Amino acid sequence: MANSFYRTYKIEGIDCAACASQVESTLQKLDSVHTVSLDFMAKRLHVTISTDEASVLSAWNQIEKKVMSVEPDVKLTTETNTPGYRMKRPSLDVFTIIRFGIALVFLGISFFVESSFQFFILIGSYVVSGYDVVLKSLRNIARGNIFDEYFLMTLATIAAFVIGEPHEAVAVMLFYQVGEFFQNYAVNRSRISISDLMDMRNEITHVLENGRLTDVPSEQVPIGTTFIVKAGQRIPLDAVVTKGTSLIDMKALTGESIPVRVNTGDTLLSGSINSEAPLEAISTASYEDSTAGRIIDLMEHATKQKARPERFVTTFARYYTPIVVIGAVLMALIGSIVTSDTEQWVYRSLVFLVISCPCALVVSIPMGFFGGIGAAARLHVMIKGSVHLSSLAKASTVVFDKTGTITTGEFALQDIFTVPNSKYPTQRLLQLAASVELHSHHPLAKALVEASREPLLQASEITEYSGQGIAALVDGMHIVLGNRNMLETYGIEIDEQMVPEGLYMAIDNRVEASLRIGDKLKERVSETIEDLQRLGISRIAIISGDRNEHVRSIAEQSSIEEYYGQLLPDQKVIKVQQLRSDVTKGTVVYVGDGMNDAPVLAVSDVGIAMGAIGSEAAIEASDIVVMNDDVSKVVDAIEVSRLTSRIVLQNIIGALSIKFVVMALGLFGITSLWAAVFADTGVALLAVLNSLRPLLAVKRMDARHM
Incomplete structure (x- = not known):
């Protein structure tokens, strides 16, 4: 009997978004694979297999071998094998910079030497700048993979040599490599910048045993262990204070700027900072089940569920490259036959080859969503997937629970x-x-x-x-x-x-x-309702189990015209379903405090749990988690989601438009290989930079809460 088994791999050494898409599509063809999602930005491969108990190990081995066959340079590790994993902070590769510098010098010298030496200097420049691209293309050809960017770039540049354009061949390879270098650096910097916003771990715990302190990796500390948190240190595990008093900075978790006083018997949440005096505490949860662990796990798996634009791009890329390559071949053949100008039409077809790589498009979409999810995290709003962020952007109806959500x-x-x-x-x-x-x-x-x-x-x-x-x-x-x-x-x-x-x-x-x-009534409720109306939310309602007159009073105070009181939990579900059936365009967002809200959170298009910092049930039930009680964070979440959706759309339209324009110009012989390189790596770099805009918008939203 077949059962389902799930595993997450950390994947290092894959810097090409199109290659990541190819790994994903290859694994989808395996019989044992039920679902697969490769998160290029978070460097994670999520796989669910369906097989019997006896075949589980062989199925995982088959998956790992298949990944290595597609991308031999990658390194796969399961999450359980890499405790305390952090993304490596990118640094500029000095060897690569020197290599590109030498290639550029050779290219410059070639313009000032006799033609008999010029060819050899250009060959040297080409080898120095692009030897790795050529080697990767040969290796991929041996595996039957002829539609990747390395093969296409190798074919285009060698063909340029053949038709008598050696300078352009070297220049295209060099600037392609430089563009890829900066694109990868920008992507990795973005990964780190966004990940740093969410990093609230303390991987070392000062365990107190027999009067002595011992530093122990936090993931190895069992429940019930006594430990010390020194002043200025981040709390490693959820715990209860057993001795001492101090001020706890909760800003990383909730955004609350005023420290909270804790005494003996009070709860400590991992990820917060002890800002005043040493505390003795006893752990109440393991490292992975503590508050910080749950939040980080939530964010690391946030892009596992892909939004519609991501699925579109994956499908589009599968057909785009072969079609463009076939178009390039037909252009060269037909143009040469019709006009007898073989060299000119081959050159035009090379423009198509260079531009046929879908990397600019494939990297820009997950990067856009990754930036949006990271920006929301900076505002202490945890979005559990790009699919939920995309749905939130379409919000037209917002339904609030009363008690604990818009009231204290x-x-x-x-x-x-x-x-x-x-x-x-x-x-x-x-x-x-x-x-x-x-x-x-x-x-x-x-x-x-x-x-x-x-x-x-x-x-x-x-x-x-x-x-x-x-x-x-x-x-x-x-x-x-x-x-x-x-x-x-x-x-x-x-x-x-x-x-x-x-x-x-x-x-x-x-x-x-x-x-x-x-x-x-909570602070900022009336302002929040005004902001939602400003954002074009056409319908705002309150549902509650409280008496009608009480619900009406709260609705009047908060300027909400539609309200429903005296509803039992199952009646709340029915009411939200009715509201959903009334919506012809957009989505229904339900905002609750996570207490007994799971059924309603499930039936809404987007479920938001407020103040769910310590509630595992609320985090599980909701699509979006607001880590404090500030109801205005709902407005922030919608604004971030809409900005992200606009950026994703801009990246798609921009990448496709520039590619198609350059293709059209190339067809008529108006453009060169240089423009084609820009349409590939240059556009990808611009898309990456555009995807960071939500992080800049966070500063403006933060100022609104001050």
Whole structure:
């Protein structure tokens, strides 16, 4: 019986996006492979196989051999074999720079020597600058791979020698290599820049055992281990403080700029920084299951699920190169037959060969999404895949859960409605109510006690009715606070024309007021709703299990016109499904706090969990995780996703347009091989730089939260 098995490989030594695409398509043809995704930017190969238990090892071996047959220079390691893995920081290859310099000098000298020596100098320049390209092309030909960039570049430049254009042959090879060099350097720098934003690990833990400190790799520290975190160090593992007090900087996790005071018994989250004094703590999670480990794992696998543009480019590249190469051959043959000018038409076909490599297109799309996901991470918004980022960019409807999402979850007195001609001032009514509620265990009681500005009075004969209210004697008056059932128990009549529904307050058997108590609205909620409307979100709604009047009050405070209250969890699912069915264009985004929200997060097009820093369940259930309670991060996420989508579209249109324009010019003999090289490596470099724009936009968004 076949079972599914999953493995992630780290893949080093693959610098060509088109080659990565070829590895992916080759593995897809294997019978044992169920799904495969090669993330060129994160240097990860995700593979799911479907086979029986006895064949698992041979299936993995087959996959590894197949990868090596396509790209012999790559190095594959499973994630479990490389603890503490970090991307290598790129450096300029001095040998390569010297090699290119020598080739350039030879090319320059060739213009000033006699023709008899000129050819040999140009051959020397060609060998120095492009020997590795030629060797790779020969090796690939031996494996039957004739449509890769190395073969195409070798064929084009050698053909240029043959038709009497040796200077152009050397120049094209040299500038192709220089372009590839800077493109790879830019891509690797981008990888590191984005990865550094998310790097919150401390790979060494100072374990305390028998009064001595020992440095132990964090991934080897078991749960229940006592360790020390020195001042200024990043906390390596989730833990509980057992001794000491200090200030903890949570900025890397939540963006919160004010340090949090922790004492004995308080929780520590890995990735935060101990900024004041040493702490002794006991670990409560392993390295990989701690907060920082889960976040890093989330980001490292973020591009595993590919968005539609990525899938399009992969399919397009599969057919683009063969078609262009065939077009180049036909152009040379037909043009030579029709005009008898073989040399001219061969030259024109070489332009097609140089431009037939799809690298500029293939690298620009994942780079665009990688930049967007990295920018969102800088804003403490973790997007679990480019497919979710792409869906968020199309958002037309945003649905908020109420409690814990746009409200704090803490109750506060919102209003007091007194009956006409009441003899009690508002502050006196509040003083009496707070004096009674001081003796209640109900969550609403605290809100009334905190709201009173007057000294509280002594209460006696206190009687509390579970789920209904409380009664007591205060200052010689009989006070009843509760719902309709509570007052009816005491035979007190309620005239709804006198006071609206709420927490009724009766004094000596007469209703004097009703009090409205509800959740506190979070900061920036109203501004967030305005920003969403500015972004063109056509429908904004609140759904909640709370009573309708409470939901209506929050909706009014936050300027949201559509709201639905008194919904059970399954009714929330049905309501979101109804909202989805109403949408003809765009996607439905659900924003919750991750508590009991999993079913609703699942049925929405994009599920966003707010404040899910320590909630493994919320991280699992959602598509996007906001690591703090700032609701305005939803706006940031949408802005980043839309900017990223525009950049991806710009990269696609730009790369294709320039390639097709150069092809058209080449067909009519108007352009040269130099322009073709720019249309390949130059455009790829521009696309990489364009993909970094979301990281610049982050500074503007950060300023908005200050």
